[in-house]
Amino acid sequence: MEQPQHVVRQGPRTWVVVALTLAAVLVVALSFVGGLVTGIAIGGSGTAAPAPVPDGDPGGDPGGGSGGDAGGGSGTDGSIDPCVVGTWRTVEQTESADTEQGRVTISGVTRTLEFAEDGTETVTYDGTPATVTTDAGAGEAVFEGTVVYRASTAGSTMSFELVSVDGTLTVSAGDGEPETQELQPGTGDVSYTCSEDRLTQESPGFRSVLERVP
Secondary structure, eight states: OOOOSSOOOOOSOOSSSOHHHHHHHHHHHHHHHHTOOOOOEEOTTSOEESOOOOTTOOOOOTTSOTTSOTTOOSOOOSOOOGGGOEEEEEEEEEEEEEETTEEEEEEOOOEEEEEOTTSEEEEEEEEEEEEEEETTEEEEEEEEEEEEEEEEEETTEEEEEEEEEEEEEEEEOTTSOOEEEEOOOOOOOEEEEEOSSEEEEEETTEEEEEEEOO
Protein backbone atom coordinates (compact mmCIF):
# COMPACT_ATOMS: atom_id res chain seq x y z
CA MET A 1 0.00 0.00 0.00
CA GLU A 2 1.51 3.29 -1.07
CA GLN A 3 2.06 5.76 1.74
CA PRO A 4 1.25 9.48 1.32
CA GLN A 5 4.17 11.85 1.17
CA HIS A 6 3.15 13.60 4.37
CA VAL A 7 2.04 11.33 7.19
CA VAL A 8 0.51 12.38 10.48
CA ARG A 9 2.67 11.98 13.57
CA GLN A 10 0.43 10.99 16.42
CA GLY A 11 0.97 11.36 20.13
CA PRO A 12 0.55 8.47 22.57
CA ARG A 13 -2.95 7.41 21.66
CA THR A 14 -4.62 4.25 20.60
CA TRP A 15 -4.38 2.49 17.28
CA VAL A 16 -7.87 3.69 16.41
CA VAL A 17 -7.47 5.76 13.27
CA VAL A 18 -8.84 9.16 13.75
CA ALA A 19 -6.95 11.84 14.96
CA LEU A 20 -5.37 14.12 12.51
CA THR A 21 -5.83 12.91 8.99
CA LEU A 22 -9.50 12.73 9.89
CA ALA A 23 -9.32 16.25 11.27
CA ALA A 24 -7.99 17.57 7.99
CA VAL A 25 -10.56 15.71 5.91
CA LEU A 26 -13.48 16.71 8.07
CA VAL A 27 -12.49 20.35 8.41
CA VAL A 28 -12.20 20.64 4.64
CA ALA A 29 -15.58 19.01 4.16
CA LEU A 30 -17.06 21.45 6.65
CA SER A 31 -15.30 24.37 4.99
CA PHE A 32 -16.93 23.51 1.68
CA VAL A 33 -20.31 23.47 3.40
CA GLY A 34 -19.84 26.58 5.53
CA GLY A 35 -17.67 28.64 3.21
CA LEU A 36 -14.74 28.63 5.63
CA VAL A 37 -11.11 28.86 4.56
CA THR A 38 -8.75 26.20 5.93
CA GLY A 39 -5.93 26.06 3.40
CA ILE A 40 -5.94 22.26 3.26
CA ALA A 41 -6.42 20.48 -0.04
CA ILE A 42 -8.09 17.14 -0.65
CA GLY A 43 -6.66 15.17 -3.54
CA GLY A 44 -8.62 12.96 -5.86
CA SER A 45 -7.82 9.94 -3.70
CA GLY A 46 -9.55 11.50 -0.70
CA THR A 47 -6.30 11.86 1.22
CA ALA A 48 -5.73 15.02 3.22
CA ALA A 49 -2.36 16.63 2.62
CA PRO A 50 -0.71 17.90 4.62
CA ALA A 51 -2.42 16.82 7.81
CA PRO A 52 -1.87 18.85 10.99
CA VAL A 53 0.36 17.72 13.83
CA PRO A 54 -1.05 17.58 17.38
CA ASP A 55 0.20 19.91 20.08
CA GLY A 56 2.87 18.31 22.24
CA ASP A 57 3.59 15.53 19.76
CA PRO A 58 6.54 13.46 20.99
CA GLY A 59 7.36 12.23 17.51
CA GLY A 60 6.87 9.08 15.50
CA ASP A 61 7.92 7.47 12.26
CA PRO A 62 6.12 7.89 8.93
CA GLY A 63 3.54 5.20 8.31
CA GLY A 64 3.31 4.26 11.97
CA GLY A 65 1.43 5.43 14.98
CA SER A 66 2.54 7.00 18.17
CA GLY A 67 5.76 6.17 19.93
CA GLY A 68 7.04 3.70 17.34
CA ASP A 69 7.06 2.68 13.70
CA ALA A 70 4.40 0.77 11.78
CA GLY A 71 5.91 -2.54 12.81
CA GLY A 72 7.02 -1.88 16.37
CA GLY A 73 5.37 -1.55 19.74
CA SER A 74 6.98 -0.72 23.04
CA GLY A 75 9.28 -3.72 23.29
CA THR A 76 7.59 -6.04 25.78
CA ASP A 77 8.39 -9.74 26.09
CA GLY A 78 5.54 -10.62 23.73
CA SER A 79 3.23 -12.17 26.34
CA ILE A 80 -0.48 -11.41 26.59
CA ASP A 81 -2.58 -11.18 29.74
CA PRO A 82 -4.85 -14.28 29.76
CA CYS A 83 -7.70 -12.07 30.97
CA VAL A 84 -7.96 -10.26 27.64
CA VAL A 85 -8.03 -13.43 25.54
CA GLY A 86 -11.42 -13.73 23.86
CA THR A 87 -13.84 -11.45 22.02
CA TRP A 88 -14.82 -7.93 23.12
CA ARG A 89 -17.32 -5.39 21.81
CA THR A 90 -17.15 -1.61 22.25
CA VAL A 91 -19.82 -0.03 24.44
CA GLU A 92 -18.18 3.38 24.87
CA GLN A 93 -15.36 5.14 23.05
CA THR A 94 -14.14 8.72 22.71
CA GLU A 95 -10.92 10.22 21.35
CA SER A 96 -9.86 13.87 21.18
CA ALA A 97 -6.86 15.70 19.75
CA ASP A 98 -5.81 19.33 19.44
CA THR A 99 -4.86 20.28 15.88
CA GLU A 100 -3.99 23.42 13.97
CA GLN A 101 -7.67 23.54 12.98
CA GLY A 102 -8.82 23.28 16.60
CA ARG A 103 -9.98 20.43 18.79
CA VAL A 104 -11.29 17.29 17.12
CA THR A 105 -13.36 14.72 19.00
CA ILE A 106 -14.67 11.42 17.70
CA SER A 107 -17.17 9.29 19.60
CA GLY A 108 -19.22 6.21 18.97
CA VAL A 109 -16.65 4.16 17.04
CA THR A 110 -17.92 0.58 17.11
CA ARG A 111 -15.43 -2.27 16.87
CA THR A 112 -14.99 -5.89 17.85
CA LEU A 113 -11.65 -7.01 19.31
CA GLU A 114 -10.58 -10.66 19.21
CA PHE A 115 -7.46 -11.60 21.20
CA ALA A 116 -5.92 -15.02 20.61
CA GLU A 117 -3.70 -16.78 23.14
CA ASP A 118 -0.63 -16.07 20.99
CA GLY A 119 -1.32 -12.32 21.17
CA THR A 120 -2.84 -11.94 17.72
CA GLU A 121 -5.49 -9.24 17.88
CA THR A 122 -8.08 -8.79 15.14
CA VAL A 123 -10.00 -5.51 15.17
CA THR A 124 -13.16 -5.43 13.06
CA TYR A 125 -15.01 -2.21 12.24
CA ASP A 126 -18.60 -2.84 11.18
CA GLY A 127 -19.42 0.41 9.40
CA THR A 128 -21.53 1.92 12.17
CA PRO A 129 -21.38 5.74 11.80
CA ALA A 130 -19.38 7.59 14.46
CA THR A 131 -19.78 11.27 15.36
CA VAL A 132 -16.98 13.76 14.75
CA THR A 133 -17.00 17.29 16.15
CA THR A 134 -14.59 20.12 15.39
CA ASP A 135 -14.51 23.84 16.05
CA ALA A 136 -15.90 24.22 12.51
CA GLY A 137 -18.90 21.95 13.08
CA ALA A 138 -19.85 18.29 13.15
CA GLY A 139 -19.74 15.38 10.77
CA GLU A 140 -19.84 11.62 10.50
CA ALA A 141 -17.10 9.02 10.15
CA VAL A 142 -17.62 5.44 9.00
CA PHE A 143 -14.88 2.90 9.73
CA GLU A 144 -15.06 -0.36 7.80
CA GLY A 145 -12.65 -3.26 7.57
CA THR A 146 -10.16 -5.24 9.61
CA VAL A 147 -6.84 -4.45 11.30
CA VAL A 148 -4.57 -7.18 12.70
CA TYR A 149 -1.96 -6.62 15.43
CA ARG A 150 0.39 -8.57 17.63
CA ALA A 151 -0.59 -7.40 21.10
CA SER A 152 1.43 -7.78 24.28
CA THR A 153 1.03 -6.66 27.88
CA ALA A 154 3.43 -5.64 30.64
CA GLY A 155 2.02 -4.49 33.96
CA SER A 156 -0.94 -2.26 33.13
CA THR A 157 0.34 -1.38 29.63
CA MET A 158 -0.86 -2.92 26.38
CA SER A 159 1.33 -2.54 23.28
CA PHE A 160 0.74 -3.29 19.62
CA GLU A 161 2.67 -4.26 16.49
CA LEU A 162 0.80 -3.62 13.26
CA VAL A 163 0.52 -6.75 11.09
CA SER A 164 -2.01 -5.90 8.37
CA VAL A 165 -4.69 -3.40 7.38
CA ASP A 166 -7.65 -3.83 5.05
CA GLY A 167 -10.28 -1.14 5.35
CA THR A 168 -11.49 2.38 4.70
CA LEU A 169 -12.51 5.52 6.55
CA THR A 170 -15.27 7.67 5.02
CA VAL A 171 -15.94 11.16 6.38
CA SER A 172 -18.95 13.31 5.53
CA ALA A 173 -20.34 16.61 6.75
CA GLY A 174 -23.54 18.43 5.88
CA ASP A 175 -24.32 18.35 2.17
CA GLY A 176 -20.67 17.89 1.18
CA GLU A 177 -19.46 14.90 -0.78
CA PRO A 178 -18.13 12.06 1.41
CA GLU A 179 -14.34 11.65 1.39
CA THR A 180 -12.89 8.12 1.62
CA GLN A 181 -9.35 7.05 2.42
CA GLU A 182 -7.57 3.89 3.49
CA LEU A 183 -7.31 3.16 7.19
CA GLN A 184 -3.98 4.32 8.62
CA PRO A 185 -3.80 2.86 12.14
CA GLY A 186 -1.19 3.81 14.70
CA THR A 187 0.46 1.55 17.27
CA GLY A 188 0.56 3.63 20.44
CA ASP A 189 0.55 1.98 23.87
CA VAL A 190 -2.54 2.17 26.07
CA SER A 191 -3.09 1.49 29.74
CA TYR A 192 -5.71 -1.16 30.39
CA THR A 193 -7.79 -2.89 33.01
CA CYS A 194 -9.44 -6.27 32.56
CA SER A 195 -12.05 -8.21 34.49
CA GLU A 196 -14.27 -11.15 33.66
CA ASP A 197 -16.66 -9.11 31.52
CA ARG A 198 -15.13 -5.63 31.12
CA LEU A 199 -12.02 -4.27 29.36
CA THR A 200 -10.93 -0.63 29.41
CA GLN A 201 -8.18 1.02 27.38
CA GLU A 202 -6.96 4.56 27.98
CA SER A 203 -4.28 7.02 26.90
CA PRO A 204 -4.21 10.83 26.94
CA GLY A 205 -7.32 11.97 25.08
CA PHE A 206 -8.60 8.42 24.55
CA ARG A 207 -10.92 6.08 26.44
CA SER A 208 -12.57 2.85 25.30
CA VAL A 209 -14.82 0.54 27.30
CA LEU A 210 -15.59 -2.93 25.99
CA GLU A 211 -17.74 -5.84 27.16
CA ARG A 212 -16.86 -9.48 26.66
CA VAL A 213 -18.86 -11.29 23.99
CA PRO A 214 -20.03 -14.67 25.32
